[in-house]
Amino acid sequence: MRWDGQGYLFDPGEGSQRQLLHAGLSSSQLHWICVTHFHGDHCLGVPGIVQRIARDRVKHEVKAVYPASGQEYWNRLRHAAVFTDTETITEHPVSGDTATLPPLTARRLSHPVESYGYRLQEPDGRRMLPERLRKHGITGPDVRVLQEEGALRGVTLEMCSVPRPGQSAAFIMDTRLCENVFTLADGVDLLVIESTFLSAEAALAKDYGHLTAQDAALVAKESGARRLVLTHFSERYGLDAEPVFLEEARAVFDGDVIVARDLMTVQVPKRP
Template sequence: MKMWFLGTGAGRPNKHRNVSAIALQLPEPDSVWWLFDCGEATQHQLMHVPLKLSKLEKIFVTHLHGDHLYGLPGLLSTRSFDGGTTPLTVYGPAGLKSYIETTFALTGTMLDYELVVQELTEEKQAEICVDGPCRVEAGPLEHRVPCFGYRVIETDAPGPFMADKARALGVKQGPLFGRLKAGEAITLEDGTVVSPGEVTDGAWKGRIITVLGDTSPCEMAFALSEKADLLVHEATFAAGLEEKAHEFGHCTTAEAAIVARDAGAQRLVMTHFSGRYSNEELARLEAEAAEIFPNVTAAKDLSMLDIQRIHKPSAT
C-alpha cells in the first residue's frame, strides 16, 4: 500500500501546502485507490502523482467543512472525462448527499458512472464497508460539526510460498501453485488435500491504517487507532497551545503523539497544520511529538509513504 498526502494544511490553502486530502493506493494487481477528504484543488494535486481518477473507487469524507470538501464536485465531474466508468461510493456525514446533488443540479453536471453516497449516522464505532481483503470502520470524533475517523483493516495473507515443500507433497508446478499462493486449498489426483498452511511460511500480517478527521482529544480517537500500523492524526497547533486548539475542535502535536503512544500504534504521521507554520518549522513540530512518540513524521504536500506488510513466520 502507498499513501499520498495531497494536502496537509488546515482551513485554507497557502504557499506551503494545500488543504486536506489523502490518497491510499491498494495493493497490486488492481492498484485501485481510495481518497480521504477532498479539499479545494485536490484534483490539481493529483496531476503531480501517478494516480488515475479512473482507478478511484471510494471516497471517505470526514466532515463537511470546506477545507475537506470543496474539491469534491470538480473531482467527481473530472472522473468522467478521465475515463471513469466504474461505480464510485462516497461515505461521509449526513448532508453530504444533499451537497453533491444540489451542486450538480445547479451546474447541470452529469456523470458517466454510478455514484453512490452513503451517509454515516452511527454514534459508535461500526463497520461501514467490506471490499476484498479490506474492511473499513468509522467512528464519531469531537469537532465543531459531525466528524468521523476511519480505520482500514486488511486481512492476513498467506506467507512466502515454499515451492520445494509443495513439490514434496506431490503438487505439480502450474495453476495449483497459484491457487495455493492465493490461500486456496487444493485436492490432488489421489484425493490428497493440500492446504496453504502446509506450503507457506506463516502469514503476511494484514495492515491497519487509521485516518482521523479534525478532532479534539476523545476516546474514539484511541479506539480507532488501536494497534494501527499507521495513524494519520491532525496536529493543527504546536504543543502548549492546547486551549486554542480545543476552542476550534483540534489537537496539538503532543496530543497526537499521546494517541499514537497509548493506542499502541506503530507509526504516526501528523497533518492538518495551521497556516502559521511554514514547512521549515515542521521539523520543530515533529521534534515536539517525538519526545512522546519517537516514530513520527510531519507530512508535506505530495509526499508518499510506502506501508509494508510484516511477515509472521510459522512457529517452530
C-alpha cells in the same frame, strides 16, 4: 491512498483536481471518495473531482462516503455547476457510531460538526514457509492448490504456513482525543492523523476540536502504530515549524514519524 489496487481520495479540499494532475494521477485511478466532515477545507474540491470523473467517463464504480448528516452539503457540492452527471458515483452516507463498507470502517469522532475517521483493513492471511513446503514435497502449482483447498495429500495449510495479520491504515482528521480515535488507530501500519496545533496551544486545540502533535503521537504510541504521518497544520505555522512538530511527536512516540507536505509519497510499511 492506493490500497489493494484501488484508489482512495480522502477529504478533497479546494484545488484537489489540480493536485491530482501534479501528482500524475487520473480520475480513472479513483475508486473511493471519503469525506470526514463538511468544513470547507475538507470538501470544497468535491465539485471538481466529481465533474472530472463524469467528463472522463470513468466506467467503474466510485463510492462516495460521507456523514449522512451532511447530505444537503454533499448534494450542493455534487451539483455545484451545470454538467452531465454520472451514475458511476454511488453515494454511501454513514451514520451512527460505526459504519462498515469493507474494507473501509468509519467511526464517529469528536468535533463541533459531525466528523468521521476512516480505517482500511486488509483481511488476515497466512504466510507460506518455503522450508516446510519443501519438507512436505509441496512445489509449483501445488502450493496454490494447498492455499485454496486448505489440504493436499494429507498436508494441511497450517503445517506449511503461519498466520499473517492483514495490513491496516487509518485516516483521522478533525477531532479531539476520544475513544474512537484510538480504536481506529489500533495496531495500524500507517496512521495519517491531524496535528493542527503545537502543545503550547493545547487548550485552543481542545476548544476547537483538534489535536496537537503530542496528541497525535500519543495516539500512535498507545495504539501501537508503526508509522505516524502528521498533517493538517494550522496556517499560523510556517515551514520553519516543521522541526518543532517533529520534535514534539518524537518526544512521545519512538516509531517512524513523517511531517507531511503536498505531493509527498509515503509508503505503507511492509510487514516483517
